[in-house]
Amino acid sequence: MRPGGEETPALLLQGVGRRFGALAAVSDVSLAVARGERRAVLGPNGAGKTTLFNLICGDFPPTAGRVLLFGEDITALRPHHRARRGVGRTYQTSLLFNGLSVRDNLLVALRGARPGRFSWRLPPTADRAAAQLLAERVRIAALLDTPVAALSHGQRRQLEVGMALACEPRLLMLDEPAAGLSPVERPELVALLRSLPRDLTLIVIEHDMDIALPIADLVTVMKDGQVVVEGPPDRIESDPMVQAIYLGHGRSH
Amino acid sequence: MTPGTARWALPASLALLAVLALLPLAIPAFWTANILGRAIVYGIVAMSLTFLATYGGFVSLAQMMIAGTAGYAVAILVPGAVPSILGGVPYALAIPTGLLAATAMGLLVGLISVRTQGIYLLMITLSLGVGVHLFVQANIAWFNGYEGIRNVVGPEILGLPFRDTFVFYYTALATAALLYALVLYLVRTPFGLALQALRDNPRRVSALGYDAPLHRIAAFGVAGFIAGAGGILVTFYNIGISPGTIGLGATVNILVMSVIGGLGHPVGAFIGAVIFTLFDTFAADLYDRDRFNTLVGVVFLAIVLASPDGVLGMARRLRDALAPRPQGRADGIATSRAASAGPPASGNGA
Numbered sequence: 001m002r003p004g005g006e007e008t009p010a011l012l013l014q015g016v017g018r019r020f021g022a023l024a025a026v027s028d029v030s031l032a033v034a035r036g037e038r039r040a041v042l043g044p045n046g047a048g049k050t051t052l053f054n055l056i057c058g059d060f061p062p063t064a065g066r067v068l069l070f071g072e073d074i075t076a077l078r079p080h081h082r083a084r085r086g087v088g089r090t091y092q093t094s095l096l097f098n099g100l101s102v103r104d105n106l107l108v109a110l111r112g113a114r115p116g117r118f119s120w121r122l123p124p125t126a127d128r129a130a131a132q133l134l135a136e137r138v139r140i141a142a143l144l145d146t147p148v149a150a151l152s153h154g155q156r157r158q159l160e161v162g163m164a165l166a167c168e169p170r171l172l173m174l175d176e177p178a179a180g181l182s183p184v185e186r187p188e189l190v191a192l193l194r195s196l197p198r199d200l201t202l203i204v205i206e207h208d209m210d211i212a213l214p215i216a217d218l219v220t221v222m223k224d225g226q227v228v229v230e231g232p233p234d235r236i237e238s239d240p241m242v243q244a245i246y247l248g249h250g251r252s253h
Numbered sequence: 254m255t256p257g258t259a260r261w262a263l264p265a266s267l268a269l270l271a272v273l274a275l276l277p278l279a280i281p282a283f284w285t286a287n288i289l290g291r292a293i294v295y296g297i298v299a300m301s302l303t304f305l306a307t308y309g310g311f312v313s314l315a316q317m318m319i320a321g322t323a324g325y326a327v328a329i330l331v332p333g334a335v336p337s338i339l340g341g342v343p344y345a346l347a348i349p350t351g352l353l354a355a356t357a358m359g360l361l362v363g364l365i366s367v368r369t370q371g372i373y374l375l376m377i378t379l380s381l382g383v384g385v386h387l388f389v390q391a392n393i394a395w396f397n398g399y400e401g402i403r404n405v406v407g408p409e410i411l412g413l414p415f416r417d418t419f420v421f422y423y424t425a426l427a428t429a430a431l432l433y434a435l436v437l438y439l440v441r442t443p444f445g446l447a448l449q450a451l452r453d454n455p456r457r458v459s460a461l462g463y464d465a466p467l468h469r470i471a472a473f474g475v476a477g478f479i480a481g482a483g484g485i486l487v488t489f490y491n492i493g494i495s496p497g498t499i500g501l502g503a504t505v506n507i508l509v510m511s512v513i514g515g516l517g518h519p520v521g522a523f524i525g526a527v528i529f530t531l532f533d534t535f536a537a538d539l540y541d542r543d544r545f546n547t548l549v550g551v552v553f554l555a556i557v558l559a560s561p562d563g564v565l566g567m568a569r570r571l572r573d574a575l576a577p578r579p580q581g582r583a584d585g586i587a588t589s590r591a592a593s594a595g596p597p598a599s600g601n602g603a
């Protein structure tokens with residue numbers, strides 16, 4: 001608790017906007033995600049959800065507004081500095097290191113936010129053990145030596161999550177983690193998300209309400225680059241605006 | 254590299270080293286020094302390019318210039334060089350200085366080109382190479398201009414002159430073997446893994462906490478060190494160094510070696526260097542000297558057309574044809590390039 005009585009939120013966006021030429025992909029988004037909160041972000045295709053993640057992780061700077069991480073203004077920081085401050089994420093389209101094995105992907109992810117990135121010593125046993133553990137958590141331990149290029153879509157998604165966890169982020173952002181997963185893999189993903197440490201702050205973009213709503217404390221709905229509704233899952237599910245969006249555009253994923 | 258390739262890499266490398274170590278006992282001295290020895294010293298320079306291209310995805314055309322930086326530094330410092338520029342610095346000190354100079358030049362090239370990729374990287378590294386070449390050619394005080402610096406004979410090793418065929422050959426072979434092992438070791442370390450990650454997906458690397466530009470510059474520094482070692486040996490081999498050593502022709506030769514040998518593994522640089530050296534030495538005998546370059550060009554074009562990934566690629570295809578494996582080829586630079594070629598924020602397709 002800080003002197004003001006309010007605890008600093010894990011993530012605070014103040015009037016954040018991003019234009020691509022004439023297109024306002026994100027405009028005037030303000031939101032606060034509390035420490036340890038699970039937030040789901042919903043919205044139709046092109047609503048600006050992924051762009052919002054890109055702004056938070058620093059792929060490009062916002063054209064308006066400020067991004068604060070645990071009270072620190074990170075708006076001008078480059079991505080690697082944000083990662084070292086605890087921002088971790090996955091990508092809607094898996095961004096893996098295709099020339100490397102699953103193990104090496106995890107080893108790279110493990111070192112990123114820690115010292116020893118330039119180390120000329122073979123990865124220590126601790127790193128290898130951590131990679132093994134992560135692979136078990138996302139259920140790809142049998143594939144550690146497999147080249148990533150040979151993984152199935154579902155396995156790539158699992159590794160995607162494993163790599164984000166490897167950084168031990170304080171704020172974890174998952175971009176449609178369930179997209180393309182099989183009916184068997186989906187409950188596994190939900191179980192994994194439920195098993196995350198309680199002090200981790202989690203933001204999940206997810207079209208599948210069966211996955212998003214059970215784990216979420218709060219839901220933010222975006223449309224045309226703006227936040228249109230925010231509230232607890234039970235209210236969101238019955239919100240006429242949300243129903244219109246999802247019925248109108250179809251749940252295309 | 255697939256685990257399948259990795260399993261064979263060590264025994265195959267050791268066997269190759271044994272063959273190269275024993276070969277001079279069976280072949281004429283000319284072959285030892287002017288074919289194998291020469292191929293090895295230029296192969297080291299080519300390997301610095303192969304290292305950058307294979308593991309980082311950076312094709313640098315400045316590697317021969319960086320090699321020459323070390324060569325010139327040694328030539329300027331050592332006693333007995335003609336003309337004597339600084340002179341008087343023993344080889345034991347001059348050689349480390351040369352390596353340091355090449356590493357620094359590698360870092361500088363990496364720094365200058367850090368924002369470029371693909372054809373632009375090619376252009377900027379080529380300009381740096383040509384720029385230094387022209388500067389050296391015009392500068393008399395430090396580099397003796399067009400004529401260069403002669404009589405850089407190399408250190409005595411165990412009391413034997415460096416000019417001795419075997420002293421030269423085994424020093425070159427040992428250096429090459431060490432640097433080759435260094436590369437294969439380095440790519441297993443966090444530094445080397447992150448370099449390969451950078452090749453496959455720079456955006457993800459940054460998002461994981463790596464300072465991608467810094468990492469890239471460091472890789473150019475390592476490549477500079479390797480090129481420098483090659484450059485010093487090239488200087489001893491030629492008993493001196495002149496602007497021609499680092500000119501456009503020499504730069505292209507290094508590129509040709511790397512490419513015909515095949516990117517994908519450091520051994521490709523040496524395979525390419527041997528093929529190149531054989532042709533460079535004997536093509537003139539087989540064919541009208543004036544048209545020699547045409548013949549060399551045609552042969553290399555044929556190799557690259559028949560197998561865009563060089564001799565290594567040919568070998569890989571042969572192996573796969575003889576022993577087909579179900580999971581197919583996952584190694585090779587082309588695969589990873591193609592898979593990471595998408596635009597950065599391609600968030601809409603999944």
Ligand SMILES: Nc1ncnc2c1ncn2[C@@H]1O[C@H](COP(=O)(O)OP(=O)(O)OP(=O)(O)O)[C@@H](O)[C@H]1O
Nearest residue numbers: 020025044045046047048049050051052598600601
């Ligand atoms: N790098 C970019 N350059 C130009 N336009 C972009 C870029 N990234 C996103 N956009 C545009 O911004 C808008 C929002 O895209 P965004 O990917 O954020 O949507 P989304 O909510 O994640 O949608 P989806 O559910 O399809 O993933 C889209 O119109 C998209 O075309």
Ligand SMILES: [Mg+2]
Nearest residue numbers: 049050092600
């Ligand atoms: Mg998206």
